[in-house]
Amino acid sequence: MTEMSKGGSGIPRTVPRKPDIFSDAVNAEIRRAAATGIYDIRGGGTKRKVPHFDDLLFLGASISRYPLEGYREKCETSVVLGTRFAKKPIELDIPITIAGMSFGALSGPAKEALGRGATAAGTSTTTGDGGMTEEERGHSEKLVYQYLPSRYGMNPDDLRRCDAIEVVVGQGAKPGGGGMLLGQKISDRVAEMRNLPKGIDQRSACRHPDWTGPDDLEIKILELREITNWEKPIYIKVGGARPYFDTTLAIKAGADVVVLDGMQGGTAATQDVFIEHVGQPTLACIRPAVQALQDMGMHREVQLIVSGGIRSGADVAKVLALGADAVSIGTAAMVALGDNDPRWEAEYNELGTTAGAYDDWHEGKDPAGITTQDADLMSRLDPIAGGRRLSNYLKVMTLEAQTIARACGKNHVHNLEPEDLCALTVEASAMSGVPLAGTSWVPGGDGGY
Amino acid sequence: MQTIDMASTPLREVNSTLQAQKEDTNQKAWEIINPKGSHAIACGLDGPIEVTVRGSTGYYSAGMNKQAHVHIVGSAGPGVAENMMSGMVIIDGDASQYAGATGNGGLLVIKGNASSRCGISMKGIDIVVYGNIGHMSAFMAQSGNLVVLGDAGDALGDSLYEARLFVRGKVKSLGADCIEKEMRPEHLEILADLLERAGADAKPEEFKRYGSARQLYNFNIDNASAY
Numbered sequence: 001m002t003e004m005s006k007g008g009s010g011i012p013r014t015v016p017r018k019p020d021i022f023s024d025a026v027n028a029e030i031r032r033a034a035a036t037g038i039y040d041i042r043g044g045g046t047k048r049k050v051p052h053f054d055d056l057l058f059l060g061a062s063i064s065r066y067p068l069e070g071y072r073e074k075c076e077t078s079v080v081l082g083t084r085f086a087k088k089p090i091e092l093d094i095p096i097t098i099a100g101m102s103f104g105a106l107s108g109p110a111k112e113a114l115g116r117g118a119t120a121a122g123t124s125t126t127t128g129d130g131g132m133t134e135e136e137r138g139h140s141e142k143l144v145y146q147y148l149p150s151r152y153g154m155n156p157d158d159l160r161r162c163d164a165i166e167v168v169v170g171q172g173a174k175p176g177g178g179g180m181l182l183g184q185k186i187s188d189r190v191a192e193m194r195n196l197p198k199g200i201d202q203r204s205a206c207r208h209p210d211w212t213g214p215d216d217l218e219i220k221i222l223e224l225r226e227i228t229n230w231e232k233p234i235y236i237k238v239g240g241a242r243p244y245f246d247t248t249l250a251i252k253a254g255a256d257v258v259v260l261d262g263m264q265g266g267t268a269a270t271q272d273v274f275i276e277h278v279g280q281p282t283l284a285c286i287r288p289a290v291q292a293l294q295d296m297g298m299h300r301e302v303q304l305i306v307s308g309g310i311r312s313g314a315d316v317a318k319v320l321a322l323g324a325d326a327v328s329i330g331t332a333a334m335v336a337l338g339d340n341d342p343r344w345e346a347e348y349n350e351l352g353t354t355a356g357a358y359d360d361w362h363e364g365k366d367p368a369g370i371t372t373q374d375a376d377l378m379s380r381l382d383p384i385a386g387g388r389r390l391s392n393y394l395k396v397m398t399l400e401a402q403t404i405a406r407a408c409g410k411n412h413v414h415n416l417e418p419e420d421l422c423a424l425t426v427e428a429s430a431m432s433g434v435p436l437a438g439t440s441w442v443p444g445g446d447g448g449y
Numbered sequence: 450m451q452t453i454d455m456a457s458t459p460l461r462e463v464n465s466t467l468q469a470q471k472e473d474t475n476q477k478a479w480e481i482i483n484p485k486g487s488h489a490i491a492c493g494l495d496g497p498i499e500v501t502v503r504g505s506t507g508y509y510s511a512g513m514n515k516q517a518h519v520h521i522v523g524s525a526g527p528g529v530a531e532n533m534m535s536g537m538v539i540i541d542g543d544a545s546q547y548a549g550a551t552g553n554g555g556l557l558v559i560k561g562n563a564s565s566r567c568g569i570s571m572k573g574i575d576i577v578v579y580g581n582i583g584h585m586s587a588f589m590a591q592s593g594n595l596v597v598l599g600d601a602g603d604a605l606g607d608s609l610y611e612a613r614l615f616v617r618g619k620v621k622s623l624g625a626d627c628i629e630k631e632m633r634p635e636h637l638e639i640l641a642d643l644l645e646r647a648g649a650d651a652k653p654e655e656f657k658r659y660g661s662a663r664q665l666y667n668f669n670i671d672n673a674s675a676y
């Protein structure tokens with residue numbers, strides 16, 4: 001801190017000091033709200049710092065546990081989803097899936113690129129709010145079809161030509177909230193698929209129109225199974241709100257797979273206040289969910305997929321070590337396709353932002369051509385090249401997870417366990433239930449909600 | 450007429466038998482006896498068949514129906530004909546909540562009353578109710594026609610998009626952005642056709658039409674209390 005003096009008088013005085021809670025960013029938001037009268041809507045996930053997988057470390061092998069030889073001794077990565085009731089479970093080569101992202105939020109070529117990349121890497125993609133497109137069905141060997149409150153584009157034919165059904169109860173970015181797709185992105189094609197007027201600000205309901213509560217959900221699942229001949233695995237996706245109870249009720253309602261999306265999870269467009277202030281961090285959700293599976297005698301019988309801030313093979317390995325069966329990625333897949341790439345910096349600047357911070361996906365002006373319905377912009381993404389980048393990235397993540405698993409002496413990534421981990425902070429230790437590094441101490445301990 | 454007795458035939462067998470009847474089937478008439486309120490009866494059908502269910506049904510009867518004509522000689526539980534695509538579903542008795550929810554096409558006829566949220570999020574289906582409908586009916590209804598010969602409960606057509614609502618009796622209250630609209634000749638025509646196809650004894654001139662004021666289509670802070 002420098003000492004300031006006035007008019008050279010030499011008398012020491014206090015330096016200008018901005019309040020921590022009324023930072024420049026906070027004040028700018030107050031002025032923006034005051035000027036426009038609308039809350040901030042944006043895409044992406046949490047921007048504030050919350051305890052995350054970076055706060056966990058693997059211990060690695062030592063005298064008490066021996067490692068496997070890299071590249072020589074096998075470390076399996078396959079996962080089977082839907083073994084509980086479905087006649088045709090989904091078999092994936094890698095435990096990393098592509099999360100549901102709506103056509104409407106994403107362009108047709110972006111959906112195609114996701115399908116190509118996932119298929120090349122041996123995994124599945126997922127539809128989203130807005131229905132199934134030919135781009136993604138055609139290019140995804142395994143496609144999960146979302147069953148959402150809006151039911152846009154829902155029909156029995158697509159239900160029968162998908163490979164699994166995901167009943168979306170909530171999303172980590174906005175547990176308790178519905179979707180929105182603003183007028184700029186309701187193109188003719190999007191409007192037709194959703195059966196809505198072009199150009200309106202479209203709100204999707206936050207609750208399903210024809211069921212409330214776990215008892216109804218059980219009957220809804222019965223209906224979906226009856227329509228699809230009991231072939232398709234049925235996933236239930238919940239936001240990270242009360243993971244212990246939500247997992248328990250999802251199992252009770254008859255889920256084959258529980259998809260749990262923590263608060264850092266991305267969204268196409270949601271109120272900033274929702275993204276930053278509702279839901280629990282992904283790290284805090286996993287152990288309660290696994291506990292619920294164990295308490296119901298369903299761990300590994302009902303599979304658990306975790307999403308919300310997964311970026312690397314290390315994150316994948318940590319999620320699996322905490323007891324999940326697979327992970328799902330949204331934001332990271334978009335970055336692999338080219339979202340927020342610095343090569344578009346000049347155009348980000350024109351939009352008043354910078355590469356890495358661009359989140360006005362709802363405006364449909366994405367320089368990278370991914371979150372847009374504008375024909376010129378979307379032609380910037382070559383779906384073949386984009387798919388290639390995604391499959392490279394998925395393979396790198398898988399190799400990284402295998403590297404860690406071998407170092408911990410595991411011949412399948414699913415053999416990673418909480419005992420392979422330690423936590424760097426007291427918070428992360430309490431949330432993940434693994435001991436603080438250098439201690440045998442786990443704060444908390446009654447398991448959370 | 451093929452008869453299936455649900456006292457001895459499990460639901461899975463009932464539905465897979467009916468679902469197997471496609472375009473070319475020559476077994477066009479089916480009867481289901483002893484439904485005993487079972488859920489998901491006759492869902493996912495996709496063939497030109499007629500199914501008569503003798504008795505009342507549970508949730509989601511005739512869900513996602515395509516082509517088939519399903520006649521419930523009794524009352525229907527929640528979500529009857531939900532997400533129907535085409536064909537026809539007739540209920541002789543009453544229908545519980547969310548009748549015809551999210552339906553994309555076809556005609557749903559309820560000869561008794563329908564409970565709350567009738568036609569919620571409807572996307573092109575036509576619904577004709579001889580009696581009354583409950584609160585929050587046609588919530589977020591996108592397209593299609595809802596015809597009510599009796600009265601409508603609270604908050605009819607809340608957050609409505611482009612669906613048309615025709616009510617002959619009283620409307621307890623209209624939901625946000627739903628208003629009474631002028632009945633033009635083309636509406637009378639639509640109504641006359643629906644009443645006839647539904648076998649309903651009423652005249653188009655007796656109805657009032659309600660629809661979206663389209664004030665909530667694009668966000669405006671001055672409408673905040675309506676959201």
Ligand SMILES: Cc1cc2nc3c(=O)[nH]c(=O)nc-3n(C[C@H](O)[C@H](O)[C@H](O)COP(=O)(O)O)c2cc1C
Pocket residue numbers: 043044045099100101102105106127128129146168170171172237261264265266267268307308309310328329330331332371
């Ligand atoms: C552009 C975009 C669109 C999304 N659309 C949907 C959707 O339609 N349905 C849904 O359940 N989740 C949707 N999500 C959430 C993802 O399925 C997933 O939960 C989330 O992206 C995972 O977190 P991550 O982004 O940190 O990987 C969307 C996310 C993004 C980034």
